[in-house]
Amino acid sequence: MSLDSGKKFDMDEFYSEVSTDQWKQIIGETLHYHFGYFRGFEDLETGLRQTVRNFYPYIVPGSRILDVGCGWGGPANMLIAERDCAVTGVTCSTAQADYCRQLGLEVLRSDLDRDTEEIPGEYDLIFSLEMISHIRDKFEHLCRLRANAPRLIVSESCAVAGYAGERITYGGSIVLCTVSELIRDLEKAGWEIKFMRNRRFESLRTIALWKQNLDRVYGDREPPGQLGYLRALTRMALKSPIAWCHTNPLIDIVAEGRDG
Numbered sequence: 001m002s003l004d005s006g007k008k009f010d011m012d013e014f015y016s017e018v019s020t021d022q023w024k025q026i027i028g029e030t031l032h033y034h035f036g037y038f039r040g041f042e043d044l045e046t047g048l049r050q051t052v053r054n055f056y057p058y059i060v061p062g063s064r065i066l067d068v069g070c071g072w073g074g075p076a077n078m079l080i081a082e083r084d085c086a087v088t089g090v091t092c093s094t095a096q097a098d099y100c101r102q103l104g105l106e107v108l109r110s111d112l113d114r115d116t117e118e119i120p121g122e123y124d125l126i127f128s129l130e131m132i133s134h135i136r137d138k139f140e141h142l143c144r145l146r147a148n149a150p151r152l153i154v155s156e157s158c159a160v161a162g163y164a165g166e167r168i169t170y171g172g173s174i175v176l177c178t179v180s181e182l183i184r185d186l187e188k189a190g191w192e193i194k195f196m197r198n199r200r201f202e203s204l205r206t207i208a209l210w211k212q213n214l215d216r217v218y219g220d221r222e223p224p225g226q227l228g229y230l231r232a233l234t235r236m237a238l239k240s241p242i243a244w245c246h247t248n249p250l251i252d253i254v255a256e257g258r259d260g
């Protein structure tokens with residue numbers, strides 16, 4: 001699918017067609033769907049939780065947080081339990097929104113690529129783990145978020161500078177940007193970067209643990225829906241892990257809105 005094909009990607013279906021139980025078998029019971037942070041041979045859950053905890057120095061306890069692209073609420077549940085925050089999530093997926101509500105989370109269902117109105121509410125912080133890659137017009141999206149909070153935490157898989165490969169990946173659901181394009185869009189949208197790092201190497205074990213689970217559950221069978229793209233990603237990355245890490249930086253950013 002090309003960016004200007006006129007065909008809108010159905011992000012709700014992409015994140016709703018595989019059942020929650022099927023997802024749990026692969027990404028774990030608490031359904032964090034992002035890369036973990038590993039220092040050694042920790043299990044998947046420990047590494048996933050560490051990714052969220054790494055941001056705690058930038059999250060004032062008791063903050064009102066808008067979790068943009070909240071998935072099944074894994075990070076939101078931690079922010080509530082461990083930082084005493086009040087969290088509202090946003091997701092494009094009907095299934096994820098239903099699941100989060102069952103857990104007692106506050107959730108708005110909206111496809112932020114299609115719905116152009118402002119996200120309601122004022123918050124202390126926007127928290128957005130591995131969501132922006134799904135957004136076509138990242139600059140416009142980052143401009144819109146300025147109205148919601150003065151501080152932003154994003155984590156995103158990017159392409160390395162000079163990347164000449166395919167920009168639309170993961171079944172057409174992701175439009176890759178380079179690190180410098182992400183920085184450019186953030187700054188143009190009025191965000192000032194306060195902290196930034198590439199934690200791709202520390203995240204690599206996530207790929208191996210996802211693949212282990214996919215192989216255990218599906219063996220030679222093709223996994224359903226998005227899980228098939230996840231398995232293809234793990235196979236590709238593990239063919240040449242060091243090269244893959246260099247080509248696909250994983251960028252954590254903390255930014256604050258510039259006044260005016």
Ligand SMILES: C[S@@+](CC[C@H](N)C(=O)[O-])C[C@H]1O[C@@H](n2cnc3c(N)ncnc32)[C@H](O)[C@@H]1O
Binds near residue numbers: 034070
């Ligand atoms: C890789 S998952 C990350 C989920 C969650 N942040 C986490 O870390 O567990 C990307 C999430 O972004 C959200 N998302 C993707 N595209 C979206 C869109 N167009 N509008 C709203 N939410 C979207 C969905 O909730 C999806 O689960």
